[in-house]
Amino acid sequence: MTILDGLATSKQIKHEIAFSVTEMVSSGSRPPHLAAVLVGDDGASLTYVTSKVKSCEEVGFRSTLIRRNSTITENELLALIANLNNDAELDGYIIQLPLPSHINEKNVLLAVDPRKDVDGFHPENVGRMVLGLPCYLPATPGGILELLKRYDVQTEGKHCVVIGRSHIVGLPMSILLQRNANPGNCTVTITHSKTKGLEEICRNADIIIAALGRPEFLKAEMVKEGAIVIDVGITRIPDDTKKSGFRLAGDVDFTAVAPKCSFITPVPGGVGPMTIVTLLSNTLQARVLHG
Amino acid sequence: MTILDGLATSKQIKHEIAFSVTEMVSSGSRPPHLAAVLVGDDGASLTYVTSKVKSCEEVGFRSTLIRRNSTITENELLALIANLNNDAELDGYIIQLPLPSHINEKNVLLAVDPRKDVDGFHPENVGRMVLGLPCYLPATPGGILELLKRYDVQTEGKHCVVIGRSHIVGLPMSILLQRNANPGNCTVTITHSKTKGLEEICRNADIIIAALGRPEFLKAEMVKEGAIVIDVGITRIPDDTKKSGFRLAGDVDFTAVAPKCSFITPVPGGVGPMTIVTLLSNTLQARVLHG
Numbered sequence A, B: 001m002t003i004l005d006g007l008a009t010s011k012q013i014k015h016e017i018a019f020s021v022t023e024m025v026s027s028g029s030r031p032p033h034l035a036a037v038l039v040g041d042d043g044a045s046l047t048y049v050t051s052k053v054k055s056c057e058e059v060g061f062r063s064t065l066i067r068r069n070s071t072i073t074e075n076e077l078l079a080l081i082a083n084l085n086n087d088a089e090l091d092g093y094i095i096q097l098p099l100p101s102h103i104n105e106k107n108v109l110l111a112v113d114p115r116k117d118v119d120g121f122h123p124e125n126v127g128r129m130v131l132g133l134p135c136y137l138p139a140t141p142g143g144i145l146e147l148l149k150r151y152d153v154q155t156e157g158k159h160c161v162v163i164g165r166s167h168i169v170g171l172p173m174s175i176l177l178q179r180n181a182n183p184g185n186c187t188v189t190i191t192h193s194k195t196k197g198l199e200e201i202c203r204n205a206d207i208i209i210a211a212l213g214r215p216e217f218l219k220a221e222m223v224k225e226g227a228i229v230i231d232v233g234i235t236r237i238p239d240d241t242k243k244s245g246f247r248l249a250g251d252v253d254f255t256a257v258a259p260k261c262s263f264i265t266p267v268p269g270g271v272g273p274m275t276i277v278t279l280l281s282n283t284l285q286a287r288v289l290h291g
Helices: A006-026 A041-057 A074-085 A105-111 A121-131 A139-150 A171-177 A197-201 A252-258 A271-291 B007-027 B043-058 B074-085 B105-111 B122-130 B139-150 B170-178 B196-204 B256-260 B271-290
Strands: A033-039 A062-070 A090-094 A160-165 A186-193 A207-210 A228-231 A235-238 A248-250 B031-041 B062-068 B092-094 B159-163 B187-191 B207-210 B226-229 B236-239 B246-247
Touching: A006 A139, A006 A271, A033 A074, A033 A271, A041 A062, A041 A271, A062 A074, A074 A105, A090 B062, A090 B207, A105 A228, A105 B236, A121 A171, A121 B007, A121 B122, A139 A171, A139 A271, A139 B031, A139 B092, A160 A171, A160 B105, A171 B122, A171 B170, A186 A197, A186 A248, A228 A252, A248 A252, B007 B043, B007 B139, B031 B043, B031 B074, B031 B271, B043 B271, B062 B074, B074 B105, B092 B271, B122 B170, B139 B271, B159 B170, B159 B196, B170 B187, B170 B207, B187 B196, B226 B256
Parallel strands: A033 A062, A033 A090, A160 A186, A160 A207, A207 A228, B031 B062, B031 B092, B159 B187, B159 B207, B207 B226
Antiparallel strands: A186 B187, A235 A248, B236 B246
16 A cells, blocks of 8 residues: 655655746746735635745745735725736736635636636636646646656556545546546546445445545445545544644545555645645746746 | 437427527517538538538528638638627637648637637636536537436436547536536446446446447447437448438447337437537527627
8 A cells, every 4th residue: 555645745846846946036037926815814714825825935936915804895806806917927826715705706716817827717727627728727636636647656447436526626636537648548437415326336446536525434345455545635623632623634534444545645645735736836837838 | 218309309499499589580689690610521511511501590590601622721710710700790600620630620719709609619618617607518418418308307316427538529418417407416427448347337327428439339238227328429321222322320229229228319310400409509699698
């Protein structure tokens, strides 16, 4: 059993990105610049955004954290986005979700210039991904592909089961793994809350992508010997023995499942760091293509 | 066993569209206008395009067939597309594929204004489809969904196997049937040339979409009792007993498979007419939204 070490891999990729940035700057060019917009003061969102900003600093990017009160109107937020679209010194930006309920996330998403959409959420990027055209891959699926590639995990002809059909993980993952590419060329089954017989479907899978957001959902009896398991879940579970008051759990019952696997990602230290590093790669790409 | 009669259903939908057009025109508005661009003189392509133009006339649309010699340069074709994009009296248009090999189909596709892309092939429409936003559905998958809907075929919780991963049929079909919608909410498995054990995968399917383009590929022993079978294939097979010199065959061995099915589409008269009618629906939608 091999642990797919997302933390170590992400550090390696950060070194590679930092090297590109150093070359860019020493040739007289400005470094890539990523902005993150955070509305309100949700604790988990703040943690994620702070971690993204910190990663920018590690690789020599410029980064800007833009915080707004949760009382911001949709029009005010759209005006902010228009400014970001027009800022020639800004290569990419993300709008941390969720947004307050009085703001229509769809309108916000559609307002982002696809060339600065380093989260890969805009329909134009999604469509380009489906058609195999150059695009920003959504960060989590992009990070998983990169992890599989770096560990030279063979996927061709394997049966991959994706649990969860979210627009940011499950669905794009199912699309990317069926493509005629490497990683790719899987037979892919996408499953969700309406799926019947999920246990048996999982037991027949060579690769399982668990992305439903239910802690420790995937049990050992749902996994066949030798399977490759990718755990996208990350849920905070109250835990008095921790200083923070919580522990992090994935969607996989790791202790029981890992011994059966050929490859498995841990939580934390698996998909999470790879997600952030994909955001950095996308921003570097934005700088090179449109900067 | 019920035949999903695409020909009869398409006639019904054409009546509905014609009624909308009559209302539009009698209120003083111009009718929808579809153009079709045909490069070269491939026989099958000419047949398809002529059939689309004829369908426009049946429902009261204006239609324009634009033919160009196969020696047209890519730049000349792109200039033609720019004119079509700017034509305020034109609601939608299609570029009949394939194009001559000296023309880059991707460049042509990306030049089409997404608002006039009634084939639903532009990345922006594809991305909108993935995200469940308003869009033009690609014609064949859109036609299949409409056929399932009109026959009130229940799909929720069913396991659907799609054979073929083309950008215009297999892949969008797999995306549309997994959505939280009706028709939809299927567990979907997408299969292709790299898939192993396809026969067994098919035998477990409640719904099979055969879209690989190999005549009579799907045999009775690959289909379980009570399955729903949708045949997207349409291949010309040489046949001296026919006046035309050929017969049309689908991807399904209809005679042997049909008796096992709860629902099945015939070839011809199944998916084909539904594809054309979806193109008409998209053009009507274009007229209403952007005209």
